[in-house]
Amino acid sequence: MSNRFLTGEELPFCKGCGHTGIAEHTEKALLSLGWSPLDVVLVSDIGCHGIVDRFFTTHTVHGLHGRSIALASGITAGLNDPSKKVVVFLGDGGATIGMQHLIDAAHNNFNMTLVIHNNFLYGMTGGQPSELTPLGFKTPTLPMGASTGGYDICELATAAGANYVVRVMGIGDFSEALSVAFSKSGLSVIEVLEVCPSYGMKANPGMKLRQVAEEAGIEVKVYADRERKAFNPLSLNSGGPLFEPSDCLPVIFSSEIDKPVQIMLAGSAGEGVQAAADFFAQAAVTAGLNVTKKGSYPVTVGVGYSASELIVSPQPIFYTGSPSPDTLIILSGDGLSFARNTASRMTKGEILIDDSLPCPEMAVPVIPIGFRTHAGPRNAAFYALFRYLDHSRIFPAEALKKVIGESKLGEKINLEKLFQLP
Amino acid sequence: MEIVKSSTALIDSSLVITESLVQAGADLFIGYPITPANLLYSYGSRRFPLFLSAPDEITTLQWMTGFAATGKLPVTATSFPGYALMLESINMAYMMELPMVIILVQRLGPATGTATCGAQGDIALLNGMISGGFAIPVMSISDSQDCWEVPAKALQMATTLRTPVILFTSKEEVMTSYSYDISQFTGISPVVRNGYSENKPYKSYQADENLIPAFLPVGNPRHQVRFTASTHDEEGNLQGTSKAGLENSIRIHRKIMQNMASYTYYELDEQKEADTLIVSFGITSRSAHEAVARLRKGGRAISHLVAKTLLPVPPVYYEIASAYKRVIFCEENYTGQYRQIMYGYSSPDNITGVNGFGKMIDPSEIIREVLKDE
Known part of the structure; x- marks a missing residue:
């Protein structure tokens, strides 16, 4: 295979377009660095610059408008091979619509080079202004000239952490600048200033690229040249399975229930509701029962209510909803507020409620119990489930005591004292 | 007190889905957190050979596509708001014919709706999500065995058919803990990946009799590879509305339709x-x-x-x-x-x-x- 990076066909750009120079000087730079075409991946997106990929003999990937940086980030991370070179072609439109990706690529220092074709406007769609259009620069849809100057994309890339950032004038032979950018590890960014002959020139008759840059204060210089460590997607995990036989719970106890029992535990965030429900569910498994457990809590997990719905059954459980539980246990004011609708729907069963709370008028018996008085707010949920088991006998309360006792929590709680009947 | 060993563990379905995908050979999880897909994200960070946290969902899909272009099998999990951001990029991966599994954990909409409430409200969206009405495979999980088997099947389908596959689930499925008999969770083999091995010139989108093009990653030293999201011919060159370009686009739809019988569960x-x-x-x-x-x-x-x-x-x-x-x-x-x-x-x-x-x-x-x- 030829070592040329361009097919040799005439490039598809308008006469005088700077994109032609970028493509030709990219080839020259890659040749000077000794790369082979199949060691290079050219990633482009939507814009006039993007139609060039078919003229390259490298691997080519042509993606969505403004997303080429993120796409190329995945490619270079996937290759994870310094003997491969990923080059991204994008325009000023793509660079700004995909600004998050540029910042992110610089932040992560992905190993690749971005070549920003900055001709100050959107050439493919008729010459609309871009975020990089300089102050006073005219376009067909902005005949008065831009009233705000473009921002400095090189400053942004530098601030975000790119290893190498440079802006060059796309006039004459700038292949050496491209060679320098291509030879850097980590993220290198080269912004090439150019002129769109179809829209930029016509809207700004007699303009000179250097003059436009100078008047707008756009500096042609190296912004960053450092050696921060390039992104390296190291494997982080040892590969152990997420569950294994040692997670299985032995059947030690038994239960005499012959149909599903639904329990809702409703209390306050930070008071162990989810942990208590989890231990309860494990205890039910040690009693040979099928169990489902799900939690409900606001997205701000540290405040407000915390509730858990549990179903235990001697038969397999299909439907995991429990709109009307057999027993509703309310531990706090938050729990009462959350569970009030559920309580009002109940036509069977019972409600066990902390005796500090007002007893709502319900169609089912409401039994006040001093959960918090006996166990304090931190352990009220554990105590409540113990009292519930002692009361309901759906499986032995000893099962709950055992699973908690054998856990790390068991070392912190005096279960003998906690699990006492009045 | 008699102690009987059991094979029952109290675990949630997110755990089972994650383990299934890893054992089936998925290479990496890329994610941006969103309720109710957070457990999948969390387990993904612990279990996948490689895990990357992306700064947003568009980036997630772009990174995934980039990894897939190099021959990796990526997975992500999201919910509607994140999925909506991914939509254009999923179309891109579909057009490029790159494999991946996207787990869509449904929650109550419209818009941000209620993040902590389950739903099944996104199936119409999936039915029309590929511009042109083209078919994209959507697999659903319905019970404990499905949590184990369907993700692995989705990954195999994605790999074999060279396509993104949507794994469709909901909050109540992935966030509920069950007393699962984990002895049923065995027997997953890594997916089979067939690459292009011939010496004659490679064309990125030249399809076989099943309408599936052979895969080669970018960066390989033997053949030039072109992936593109725009209308293209079998060589991956942009085509506008040429016969070769339109035929290739239609082939992608027909590829899914023609091969779905092998993936009908x-x-x-x-x-x-x-x-x-x-x-x-x-x-x-x-x-x-x-x-x-x-x-x-x-x-x-x-x-x-x-x-x-x-x-x-x-x-x-x-x-x-x-x-x-x-x-x-x-x-x-x-x-x-x-x-x-x-x-x-x-x-x-x-x-x-x-x-x-x-x-x-x-x-x-x-x-x-x-x-x-x-």
Whole structure:
């Protein structure tokens, strides 16, 4: 295979377009660095610059408008091979619509080079202004000239952490600048200033690229040249399975229930509701029962209510909803507020409620119990489930005591004292 | 006290889904957190060979596509708001014919809706998500065994057919802990990946008799590879509306349709004397199972189809349904989306639905619909 990076066909750009120079000087730079075409991946997106990929003999990937940086980030991370070179072609439109990706690529220092074709406007769609259009620069849809100057994309890339950032004038032979950018590890960014002959020139008759840059204060210089460590997607995990036989719970106890029992535990965030429900569910498994457990809590997990719905059954459980539980246990004011609708729907069963709370008028018996008085707010949920088991006998309360006792929590709680009947 | 060893562990379905995908050979998880997909993100960070946290969902899909272009099999999990951001990029991966699995954990919409409430409201979106109405495979999880088997099948399908595959689930499925018999969770082999091995010039989109192009990663030293999201010919060159370009685009749709028979999974629980068929998928299948059990216990014959391959709709579902006097679709969305996909906005009188919004469908609602004229 030829070592040329361009097919040799005439490039598809308008006469005088700077994109032609970028493509030709990219080839020259890659040749000077000794790369082979199949060691290079050219990633482009939507814009006039993007139609060039078919003229390259490298691997080519042509993606969505403004997303080429993120796409190329995945490619270079996937290759994870310094003997491969990923080059991204994008325009000023793509660079700004995909600004998050540029910042992110610089932040992560992905190993690749971005070549920003900055001709100050959107050439493919008729010459609309871009975020990089300089102050006073005219376009067909902005005949008065831009009233705000473009921002400095090189400053942004530098601030975000790119290893190498440079802006060059796309006039004459700038292949050496491209060679320098291509030879850097980590993220290198080269912004090439150019002129769109179809829209930029016509809207700004007699303009000179250097003059436009100078008047707008756009500096042609190296912004960053450092050696921060390039992104390296190291494997982080040892590969152990997420569950294994040692997670299985032995059947030690038994239960005499012959149909599903639904329990809702409703209390306050930070008071162990989810942990208590989890231990309860494990205890039910040690009693040979099928169990489902799900939690409900606001997205701000540290405040407000915390509730858990549990179903235990001697038969397999299909439907995991429990709109009307057999027993509703309310531990706090938050729990009462959350569970009030559920309580009002109940036509069977019972409600066990902390005796500090007002007893709502319900169609089912409401039994006040001093959960918090006996166990304090931190352990009220554990105590409540113990009292519930002692009361309901759906499986032995000893099962709950055992699973908690054998856990790390068991070392912190005096279960003998906690699990006492009045 | 007699101690009996058991194979039962209290775990949630996110754990099972993650383990399935890793054992099936998925290489990495890329994610941006969103409720209710956070458990998948969390387990992904612990278990996948490689894990990357992306700064947003568009980046997630772009990174995934980049990794897939280098031969890796990526996975992500999200919910509607994140999925909406991914949409254009999924179209890109589809057009580039790059494999990946996207887990869509449904929550209550519209818009940000209620993050902590389950739903099945996104199936209509998936049915039309590829511009042009092209088919993209959507697989659904309906029970514990599905949590184990379907993700691995989705990854195999993605790899073999060179396509993104959507794994469709919901909050109530992935965030509920179950007493699972984990001895059922065995037997997953890594997916088979066939690459291009010939010496003659490679064309990135030259398809075989199954309409599937052989895969080679970018960066390989043997053949030039071109991937593109724009209309292209079999070499991957931009084509506008040329015959070669349009034919290639249509091939991608036909590739999915032609090969779906090999990836059609469903469960049919039929009773010979039944005149009514319940159709369900995902979390609502649990309610439907319960309803079917209660109906039969009460002496009412009933049949039940659990759709696991949701889209494109397998033709066999129509064959099954045609044998029944009544067909009842159970789905946790307001408008009956899957029913509409199969039978249109004005479905025949014998095709009805039990729908839920903001809550799981109770088995008693299904029973009422079955018995409403009796």
